[in-house]
Amino acid sequence: MSDSNDTPPIQQNVAVGYWGANENPKVNHIISHIRNIGYEFIVLPVSRSSFSRVLFESTPEDEETKQVFLRNMEEWRAGIPFSREELCLQSAESLEVAVGLTSPWIDLDSTDSRIRTNSEIALRQEFAWAIYLGIGTVMIHPPKSEFCNYARTVWSIINGTGHPSVWMQLPLTLDSDEPRKKETGSWEQWTKFRTLCSHDTRLGIALYITADLPSEKVLERWIAEPVRAVIIPTDIFLINAKGYPVLSKKHQSLVRSFLKLGVNFVIRDSKTDREENDSTVDIYMQYIRYMNRSGPELNEREKFATGYQDYLQSPLQPLMDNLEYSIYETFEKDRVKYILYEQAVHRALLDRVPSDSDEITVIVVAGAGRGPLVTRSLKAAEKANRKVRVYAVEKNPNAFVTLVNTISLQNMKAQVWDDNVTIAFSDIRRWNAPEKADILVSELLGSFGDNELSPECLDGAQKFLKPDGISIPSSYTAFIAPLSSAKLFAEAAMHRDWEMPYVVMFHACTQLASPKSVWTFEHPNRLLTVDEQGNPITNYHNVRYSKVTFDLAENGILHGFAGYFDCVLYKDIKMSIHPERHSTGMFSWFPIFFPLKEPIHLPRETCIEAHFWRLTSQSKVWYEWAVDCSISTIHENVPVNVSVIHNPNGRSYWIGC
Amino acid sequence: MSDSNDTPPIQQNVAVGYWGANENPKVNHIISHIRNIGYEFIVLPVSRSSFSRVLFESTPEDEETKQVFLRNMEEWRAGIPFSREELCLQSAESLEVAVGLTSPWIDLDSTDSRIRTNSEIALRQEFAWAIYLGIGTVMIHPPKSEFCNYARTVWSIINGTGHPSVWMQLPLTLDSDEPRKKETGSWEQWTKFRTLCSHDTRLGIALYITADLPSEKVLERWIAEPVRAVIIPTDIFLINAKGYPVLSKKHQSLVRSFLKLGVNFVIRDSKTDREENDSTVDIYMQYIRYMNRSGPELNEREKFATGYQDYLQSPLQPLMDNLEYSIYETFEKDRVKYILYEQAVHRALLDRVPSDSDEITVIVVAGAGRGPLVTRSLKAAEKANRKVRVYAVEKNPNAFVTLVNTISLQNMKAQVWDDNVTIAFSDIRRWNAPEKADILVSELLGSFGDNELSPECLDGAQKFLKPDGISIPSSYTAFIAPLSSAKLFAEAAMHRDWEMPYVVMFHACTQLASPKSVWTFEHPNRLLTVDEQGNPITNYHNVRYSKVTFDLAENGILHGFAGYFDCVLYKDIKMSIHPERHSTGMFSWFPIFFPLKEPIHLPRETCIEAHFWRLTSQSKVWYEWAVDCSISTIHENVPVNVSVIHNPNGRSYWIGC
The missing domain is CATH 3.40.50.150 (Vaccinia Virus protein VP39)
Known part of the structure; x- marks a missing residue:
């Protein structure tokens, strides 16, 4: 159970934008046209390609010209503003619907230090201009093979400016002959990039859908990432029998997943020479809107969960507090x-x-x-x-x-x-x-079974149960599964507490392996040692410790653990929130999430060893957790990473009893 | 240069203790005897072996006896004090010289939950008793093959009690047939243990010297760890021609390294049946004291460094502050x-x-x-x-x-x-x-060459240098090397700042690879573009970025980077603090240390890719740094860990210009 009194965030209809990344000088005209035909926003370059002059790529040979050339560069570096001709986004008119796009020629990891330095100045200038115009979101280009300096610059801009929201374009698949690199290369670049940027939540993804799709497993990973926008290039559309553009079944399924997450969509016209009043561009937008309307009906549980997706709630404390x-x-x-x-x-x-x-x-x-x-x-x-x-x-x-x-x-x-x-x-x-x-x-069960102190309550009630009496429930088992979710990590970061479990409806999450059981409680407890009044002398019999291992084939990133429970009410009458055997239609429990303070990078073939404790003192019960990751090579077990023990002594989270 | 006005910590003479870990009932007598013959302290068990009854290992078969047995156990768990016969350390007399030793039968990672739970209660009881007696240091036993629950319990005790200092016994080599495990197994256990305990600085090592010694490289690692005491068992001594016990050359060299670090020594008598007034036990103590006195004389640089070992200092800011x-x-x-x-x-x-x-x-x-x-x-x-x-x-x-x-x-x-x-x-x-x-x-050079803004000053002076004029120095190069040092990490933790470099004389540190150069400055700068007054228009030409890779064969833990400089004063007249070519006898510069916020575990054959930046704005200069570690398998490069970018925008540390 979780405290449903918190107001959940409101889900919005899909916002569709148009990729207007061209050099057309009549920007205001385009914006109003695009708005008129029903797009919610437009992506537009901040500056025109002529601005690339600031790279000062070729130095003149002749000494005197060279001096003038270098002086011009230094003067630009010292702070020369854009010329009007260099700007695409100019007046602040209608710009509330614009997303700024930075220049593609900017190269922050060039081996040439002049290009690196000038690229940084140019990128900062584009951001500064977008912020000056009041544009809240800036879209940046995908990382190249080297991108550490790019990451530093972007994070520096995010930290130093008026806190814009940055969308980084990332292709769903990379253009590569190596199948692994093609499938997961883009995700690997992303995960390194955002780690360098300290998992800053202002940095999101604009996922560029490619014609080739990776495997289901790799697609799942992207669901767990902070995708803010999905870019649909029009050339991935097929033409159906009636001559209308449609997406393949697999692409449709992918689009549906992102529609459920409430992300923005951007239609990018692959034909660059289309007339601006060509109505073809409407069709793609209409298609996305149609898909959003025509999604499958929500079941009872989904209806109940609406608005609670990835929304962290503190677990109830029914023993200490009185429910409303x-x-x-x-x-x-x-x-x-x-x-x-x-x-x-x-x-x-x-x-x-x-x-x-x-x-x-x-x-x-x-x-x-x-x-x-x-x-x-x-x-x-x-x-x-x-x-x-x-x-x-x-x-x-x-x-x-x-x-x-x-x-x-x-x-x-x-x-x-x-x-x-x-x-x-x-x-x-x-x-x-x-x-x-x-x-x-x-x-008395919580999302993790025993986390609302059912064991302690039922131990205390056992004294008035006949020796052959029955407890309903008769047992319950807690389960954990390794979880990847930049979204939940960011949410926990907002709570500034990684040492407590949260009740949450998982949505933008990937479970990296099937859940495994950690411990079980049985009632009545035939081994209970009690005092003269029939009360347990201590609570040590309700201490639990479990080490659970998960072997992963693929690489990934670990943000924490999902928690579930299975319960035997009586003999074969069972109740479960275990995802593989969830009692159909039951909605009383969302799962629980145990976060990690630091996300852990998991190379392929990592073995995750999770350590979970349920601990008690005279007045409280709490959990502690730690993780130890290693990979097996031919000769030995190579330690990859070990976490700190979370919540020692229940310092951040405990349940009063 | 560093600010030598800070008062350095004072080095002490060696403190030698005696391992009195036996069941002798006359504790006060032993203490005074050991003190009389000149030991500074004594290691004594907190409780006697009879206390092991609290494990309640065998449950009686007969139902009634079983109930009594279990009730006795629960009553003990509920808080029965030690009996007098169970205690070795009893009165508080002379206990200021005692180090408490916990019981060897305590087993926190048993598969039997009863043994685990009772072991935890027993360990807490021993700590509580030691703290009650005012004993400031407690020595605990080495980890077994599984030790996560042991780590949790120890860290919980450290966090929850009156902040005792805990020394964990660790053998220098493990008893194993696998050469690698024998050599590095103990260190690997330690590094996992202390990471689980969040690198808590109250947890130190009592290193148990074994007859077999590991390679020089593995010994070096221990130097970088928080070794608080070295335990010397008497059976590793050889008998020389005159019939006196002496250590082998290699053992002597090891002891000297630790004497330099000022750690405590503990003599552990391998003969358990020696009479207490047998004077043989004095000989070993005398031997250690003799080694301490007879170490090689300090050279000029060592004399200057005395007291500054591993002592973090803020780099000077000579441009902003006036030196004293x-x-x-x-x-x-x-x-x-x-x-x-x-x-x-x-x-x-x-x-x-x-x-x-x-x-x-x-x-x-x-x-x-x-x-x-x-x-x-x-x-x-x-x-x-x-x-x-x-x-x-x-x-x-x-x-x-x-x-x-x-x-x-x-x-x-x-x-x-x-x-x-x-x-x-x-x-x-x-x-x-x-x-x-x-x-x-x-x-104008600092420990990292350019870190006291020599480039900016000399650029500003260049206007009054003749076109063919000479600058002394004519160039300088900064170097970095990956560094392992729990000590420096702990010191940075005390400063609560991992985003600034520190000037420090390295001592308890292991350099994981030879230094590599990151960048160079040359004077005069023939490419400088200046304004009418001869001043540089911008400072972008003094921006630097370098990616340096280090390939490591062995595993280890990375705490940060050492920084050095090489300098060409004029032609072949050079000046250097690079450890492989340090100008003999020069003491003006200690190295510099760039810490990492989180230590990074390095599996064997890790490639460390270090990214260093020197960045400038109009009024300041700062460094940023990040690290990206991967291991190469047969097929691909497996990412192991990537750090955050440290000190973005110079938010924590910068040099004013």
Whole structure:
């Protein structure tokens, strides 16, 4: 569960832009035309190709001319403004819809120091001009094979100017004969570039879709990156039977993935000689809009998740805080979950009491909230034709008020079957039970299973469970999977806390391997050692430690771990948020995310060894986590990287008990 | 140059301790005996082996006994204190000389969770007891093959307790048949352990010297680690002809290295049955003390460096700040440097003026300070039998006062040779020269050559140099080398600044490869483009960028880069702090250290690609640096790690000009 009271960000319709990267002098005219036909924005070069003169590439041979030439260069370097003819973006009119594009001839990693220096000055001048005009986004060119100085310059500009948003063009595939380089080369350049720039969140991607697409796995990686715009060149369109341009199935699927992420789209006309009033350019925009409208319908879970994608929430602390009405309201709507509980109670009653018996089964609902599990338990009893006496225990004084009303109604109906319900206002661990229970029903699980202290609560309730009593749930298991997501890393950076898990609906994320289990809790705990009052003497039996290894074939970047749970309610009645067997339609839990302080680069064939701890003191429970990566060569295991241990002593995050 | 006014830390004599790790009940007696025979401290176990009962290893079969057994365990876990019989260190008497030793049976990475949990409680109890007694240092046992949970527990204790100093025992070589594991396995365990513990500076090493020694290269690595104590077991001693115990030559050399580092020594008696008043144990202590006294005499440079080893200093900012009297005083003592300058001026005069000529050579000393280069220039002229007119220009008003006095004396003497000296109070870049110079002499170099803005100053002075004039120095080159040093990393951590270079005398450091050059400055700069006043129009010509690669055979950890310079004063008269050709006896410069924010693990056969920039704006000069590491496999270059770009825009460190 997570606190759904936070306001989620609002999803927008797709914004489609037009790539107007040409030297046409009538810029204002183009802008208004493009706007008229329905584009939201336009990409336009900041300056014209004539500005490339500032590279001062060829030095004259003759000594005197050379001196003049060098002096001209120095004077330009000292700060000569653009001439009007050199500028493409000129007046500030309509420029709120413009994205500035820097010049393609700028070469920051030339071996010639003069070209490097002048390129840097030119790039800064273009940025300065865009910022002066109030253009919020500047698009830059893809990195060349060497790009360290380019990365330094771009990061310096981002740090030093009025915080523009920078989109770096990156082709989806590289032009290379080596299949690996062609497929992943662009992503590798990107991941090095952004690491040099300290994962600065102002640096995003404008992904240039190529006709050739890489494998599904490589496409997935891009989903986990901060793609701000997708550039669609018109020459990747095919012509269908009716003569209209359409995208291939694979390209369509890719476009849909990015539409779901709410990124911008840019149509880049591959025909450079088209008349400006040629209406062909509308068709591509219309096509993208059509795809956005015609996406598959959202299922229940997707509807519930809308707006919460990649939105980090602090996990609930239901033991320390009292939940609000609206949270109960939201989660009670999850029919799938409550049907599973009803089935579990039903099966347990059938197993426990012979069909012809008059025996009354005592059911205790621990943490009854506003009463949904009471209702479901009574329904199960009715269906099973078994007599029950139900105790509903709740510690939240506010929920208790609603519970009293619910139960009054239930009791009136219950007369019919001799069943009755007693309510108690108490923390389950301190409840003075009037009789021992046959069945203890609870819904205390968090996204990671035990992270809302279900083990501690149920240990405390065990004293009033009969020796052969049943707990529903009877066990739950936590799972982790290595996760790549620049988006979640950036979100955690905004929270300035990498030492706590977050509840989050994964979206722009790539899971690098299937989840693996870390630990399990079983109830009742037959090995529990208790004091005279029946309470556990210590909580050390709820400490867990697990080392889990993941072998990766491909390279990647690790930002943290996804967490899930599997739960056995009763025998084969199971409930799960494990992505490979998620209970269909259940929406009560988003997964959990354990971030890493520093992203870790994973070469191919890395073995990730994840260490997870669940630790306790007298008053709190917390997690710690660390990761140790190595690659196996023929002879040995080569350590690649080891992280620090996160959240030592629960210093940044803990759950009070 | 560095600011020698900071007070350096004081070096201490060697402290030798005795390993009293036995179960002898008369602890106070042993302590006073050991102190009486001259040991400074003693290592003693916190508890006795009987305390190992708390592992509760074997559970009774019989159900009732089992319940009692488990209840006893839970009660101990809930917090039962030590019994008196379980403790070795008991009263606080004389305990200021004790180092506590934790129990060897503690096993934090057992596959049995009960042993893990109880081991953690036991270790915490031992630490708590040591802290209660006021024992400042606790020694812990070496890691086993798995140690993540051990690392977590130790770091948790360090973070949570009264900040004790922890010494982790580590054998110099591991007991293994694999040569590589035997040699470097222990270091690899350590480097992973301390990374998990976030490079916490409270965690140090007690290095256990084994009879087998690893190669010289592996020994060097340990020098770069935070070794707090060296444990010498007595069975590595040989018996010499006279029947006395002595160490092998190689062991002696190792001990000397650590004596230089000022670490503690611990004698561990390999005979466990020795009588406590057996005087043999004195011999080993005496031997270490003898080695400490009989080390080779310090040379001039070492004497000067005493107390400055691994002590980080901010580089001087001579252009922005005025140096103090004492700094001039210190650096003027460097005879080697001034002899080289005198030779350079002498050679330049011989080359420039025929022996029979009456021509007067104009020498300008830029930044004359208190006058040493004036004196040396006049001496050179006398030796060369050439006439000179000297201008001494100085911007520091305080040094100028001393300069006036020096020059008055010189002028009196100078009458003899017709030479004379004129002094001017001015920044050399703004000096109104009465005539053009033949020779411009300056000593503006920093540890990295150009880092005290010699290029900018000499560019500004070039306008009064004759077209064929000579600059002494005529060129200088900066060098970098990858450096491993937990000590320097820890020092930078204390300064909380990894984005600035530090001037430092390297000591506990390992240079991972030979230095390579990054860039060169030449004077006069024949390509300088100047304005009407003869001043450079911009400073872009002093921008530098260099990519340097280092191929490493062995694994290691990278903490930053060492910086040095080579300088050509005139033709073959050179001056250098490059470690492979350091000008003998010259002490004016310590090297410079460019730290990394995060240490980088280097697998074997890593290629380190270092990127260094020298950047300028109108008012300042700064460096930026980044590193990109990869390993070459058969098929491709596998990226291992890339750092962030350090000090973007000079945000943390810059030199004002």
